[in-house]
Amino acid sequence: MRDFLEITKALSDVNRVRILMALNKRELCVCQITELLELAPSTVSKHMSILDHARLVESRKDGRWVYYRLVSEEVKPLVAGVIEWMIENLGDDKILLQDDHRLKDILDKGCLENRNSMKKMI
Amino acid sequence: MRDFLEITKALSDVNRVRILMALNKRELCVCQITELLELAPSTVSKHMSILDHARLVESRKDGRWVYYRLVSEEVKPLVAGVIEWMIENLGDDKILLQDDHRLKDILDKGCLENRNSMKKMI
DNA sequence: CCTATGTTTCGCCACTTAACGAAATATAAG
DNA sequence: CTTATATTTCGTTAAGTGGCGAAACATAGG
Numbered sequence: 001m002r003d004f005l006e007i008t009k010a011l012s013d014v015n016r017v018r019i020l021m022a023l024n025k026r027e028l029c030v031c032q033i034t035e036l037l038e039l040a041p042s043t044v045s046k047h048m049s050i051l052d053h054a055r056l057v058e059s060r061k062d063g064r065w066v067y068y069r070l071v072s073e074e075v076k077p078l079v080a081g082v083i084e085w086m087i088e089n090l091g092d093d094k095i096l097l098q099d100d101h102r103l104k105d106i107l108d109k110g111c112l113e114n115r116n117s118m119k120k121m122i
Numbered sequence: 123m124r125d126f127l128e129i130t131k132a133l134s135d136v137n138r139v140r141i142l143m144a145l146n147k148r149e150l151c152v153c154q155i156t157e158l159l160e161l162a163p164s165t166v167s168k169h170m171s172i173l174d175h176a177r178l179v180e181s182r183k184d185g186r187w188v189y190y191r192l193v194s195e196e197v198k199p200l201v202a203g204v205i206e207w208m209i210e211n212l213g214d215d216k217i218l219l220q221d222d223h224r225l226k227d228i229l230d231k232g233c234l235e236n237r238n239s240m241k242k243m244i
Numbered sequence: 245c246c247t248a249t250g251t252t253t254c255g256c257c258a259c260t261t262a263a264c265g266a267a268a269t270a271t272a273a274g
Numbered sequence: 275c276t277t278a279t280a281t282t283t284c285g286t287t288a289a290g291t292g293g294c295g296a297a298a299c300a301t302a303g304g
Contacts, residue, residue: 012130039137064280078211089200093123
């Protein structure tokens with residue numbers, strides 16, 4: 001029950017749902033999510049902590065950046081089931097389509113990591 | 123998104139989850155749910171209103187009593203999917219097993235409707 | 245009509261939560 | 275070492291939420 005409620009509470013905030021859907025099929029660092037949602041970094045960090053504690057996302061640290069991704073498929077059915085449900089029923093949401101569009105710009109513009117690599121090359 | 127969040131918010135309270143699981147396979151009136159959860163009738167009524175607004179339950183009025191049940195199967199997949207997920211992953215929860223046991227007593231003791239019927243028969 | 249019972253609505257209170265900024269921490273680069 | 279950037283932690287504040295009791299509403303029965 002505790003795990004169940006942690007998941008449903010994690011899913012009961014619009015910004016956390018937007019984050020999870022943005023993480024579908026790609027990983028993102030905190031600053032990219034911050035730019036997408038236009039929230040304070042501390043706020044996004046708190047959201048990521050809640051999602052992480054609910055076992056809905058995993059993270060890896062790469063230099064200064066922390067990249068988050070959806071949990072892997074072969075996770076326990078409690079988590080896998082609800083992520084599948086979310087993705088299947090939320091695909092055509094207006095806000096999420098806007099996010100997907102904005103994410104393209106954020107990714108095309110190049111992440112800071114890429115810009116730093118460019119600087120190295122110059 | 124609005125429907126989605128109404129559902130996840132409805133599912134993010136332990137007493138509402140207990141209500142939904144109690145309604146699995148049987149309908150219950152508000153006073154029976156009140157007895158099960160040991161909450162004030164006004165509190166239970168509020169919970170039922172939230173579950174109803176999220177389209178997770180349906181109700182019928184019979185005399186003084188309002189009976190609630192889980193929504194029918196052939197409801198839209200957004201709702202059907204999450205109810206299935208909840209039932210499949212919450213079956214062996216400790217609190218819910220206790221509730222199931224207590225519900226037997228509540229139902230065996232006879233609902234007020236039955237007692238009224240008995241009075242008619244005497 | 246009057247009473248009893250089930251349910252809902254309303255107002256209030258305690259607690260939680262999402263937001264922010266400031267400060268602390270971590271790491272890469274000069 | 276110092277600076278700059280990314281992230282997290284902490285404290286505060288405004289808004290939301292779950293709980294209750296009182297009162298209103300609905301209905302069955304005397």
